[in-house]
Amino acid sequence: MVLVTRFAPSPTGYLHRGHAFSALTAWTAARSAHGRFLLRIEDTDFTRCRPEYEAAIVEDLGWLGLDWVQPVRRQSDHRKDYDAALDQLRQLGVLYRCFHTRRELMALAGVARHASDPADTGAFAGGPLPAVEEEARVAAGEPFAWRLSLVAARERLGGFDHLTWVEEMSDPGVRTARPESLGDMVLGRKDIGAGYVIASVVDDAAQGVTHVVRGEDLMETTSVQRVLQALLGLPTPVYHHHPLLLGPDGKRFAKRDGAVTLRALRDSGMSSAALRAELGFPLPPAPESG
Template sequence: MITRFAPSPTGPLHLGHAFSALTGQARAQAAGGSFLLRIEDLDRARSRPEWEAQIFDDLHWLGCRWPTPVRRQSDHLADYEAALERLAARGLLYPCSCTRGDIRAALSAPQEGVPVGPDGIVYPGTCRGRPMTSRRPGDALRLDMARAAELVARLAFTETGPGHAGRHEVRTAELVESAGDIVLGRRDTGSVAYHLAVVHDDALQGVSEVVRGADLFEATPLQVLLQALLGLPTPTYHHHDLIRDAQGRRLAKRDDARAIATYRAEGMSPAEVRRMFGFD
């Protein structure tokens, strides 16, 4: 059993992060396995070294331990570029020059509505069919979902989390409408998008169970598809319940009142935080 906690250094860790990290570590320890930390810092505009340092400090304070060195995604951009090239060689990618404004305008007709999938607004396909040879600087790279569905018709994954436990079938043809042609190569960072980087790294690091919040469950079929297209193994998934505030809203990094550092500053002990979630 290998689990991982993979935060982005774009703000302070909050109680939801603490619960996720502690859950992943506890599940690995119960199985006699390993718990990994990975820094997902592909968003270079928002990632900060001081937030990364705070992640290490807060997690150590909570009692989390992991092997070193820690994988930092920004150090391995060539790996992700190679994965994109593999998909492009199979005719699965096309360049896209559309801005967010272009996409909203294309979807503004009343009869179209604004379909939203697990990766945001479903792309209307404006650039679909463009050859890779037409790629220009600043273009994004999108997955041709219809082509992917032709190559891989059905997939499945196992979920062990409390809300969706069981075996789930993925009908890739349904992703054509529900998710659309998702971005895999980002135009704003010149790098790979989250979905591709995460499946690449989980496979590379031998992660056998992905522990994360229930808000990411709907993205799992997309990632299982990418695993199949790249010939990568599919781990088990454990989507845990989200930690919410008194109004029922899930915690976010902007919610500094719930930041782990705030509880530390107020004198709460690691044991008290752990007991809040039923650990120890």
Template sequence: MPPSVFRFAPSPNGYLHLGHAYSALLNFDLAVQTGGRFLLRIEDIDATRCKPEFETAICEDLAWLGLAWETPVRRQSEHFNEYRDALNELFAMRLVYPSFESRAEIAKLVAQREAQAPWPRDPDGAPLYPGAAKLLSPDERARRLASDAPCALRLDMAAARARAGDLGWIERGEGPDGETGAVTARPEAWGDVILARKETPTSYHLSVVIDDALQGVTEVVRGEDLFWSTSVHRLLQRLLGLPQPAYRHHRLILDGAGQKLSKSTKATGLRELRAGGATPADIRRLVGLP
């Protein structure tokens, strides 16, 4: 039986904090305990925020914690063609359409609708897409795509759900409301999610399922803030014929106010803690690991 494959996949848009340390250490420990493999993946599709110095710092911090990973490291920015191929598959299924509203225009549309009645929001609290881009004629879509107008490429959720059928996963950890065991996926709660933009041929949702499949990841161990994103990931896996990993969502490390840690929270930054004399054993103690 092939070994289990775990991964830690940070974005190099800032320095690591205690929450990252907990997730990385948990993945590494589980890989060691099961005789599995541990991968590091750099999720750097956001070219405006991701910096080489942050990637260097990530590797330094993880090595200081005592983690070792396989090389070469996969960087998403080097694999845009693979994400574009997957997007083209979904286009061929007529499950993707372009929307051309700006963020300001979308906010205005949401405000107009909320003046009439509460507008639905996704599990992260963001309003669902309120536009009518699906109703544009093929000629109008082609005209706008040929122009320099920016656009977002969205999944037609209703059509995708109809094609995919029932979806779910076995949760080995615990969701934010105590969900565990067999979980029913509800990707429709996210509305017509963005899978790519005209200038960037992928999004987190699309790239993460492609990466996990191509890297042979069998165990996805990540924070409970991504619990309901798994619904979208299961949908994309079904549509693209990708294997389903096992999922385990873990508790978050919170700050003194009970909020999720941010990369701007220097008090919990690994570099700051190291500079203050903390040891790897101190970090394990702080995040509640043996």
């Protein structure tokens, strides 16, 4: 089996050291195994993604010395694939419309928390509204999100205990899906369609990804994606959740916190070789001839 992995940033800002560490980890794994490294642009949220950030991603990765299989997959070019997956889940009866606003959800949670999906605020366990009320709110044009019902998914799949994946890095071994910690996650929104959680699952299957290399902050999301793989009949890759790169303050690098970008480091005169050495990747493996 040829190892296929990917780096899948969202073009909502410039890359920083944390992104560089993750990309180099995935690229080195593919290069060392004589496999394939893919670049995927996860731009499902057109309200936040910008062309200039996508161009900067390509420039920054090239500066780091990375190369990848062409063509680059851009999620905005494959919305029909994700909508089809959402339709399949709706037909299975495992999605419901949620009309709560972000402010209402934060009030329900009792605290505002950062979430990987801008439509979500963390664990939520609700359920569909009575049919008459739902029809009225849809007819009124109220915005809503499509949430995965864990109750319905559990019933459909006969439980979650048989849903496992192989984890290579964080607590290596076979892991069992425990999606309850994230609650009924948002998979799509009326305004922008499917979100990254389901799009990533569809893309990994379409691109033949065998190993997903990413930060350990996405470990919980893996449980939900494992449920989606089972519901959609898609293969399950091996997962490698690497430790997060932390800054001098002990916090992980993040766009929203204004982490120093690779662009800024380059403009300050830092070489890619110096950054690679700092991150623990001093020299690219030399390709074999023949």
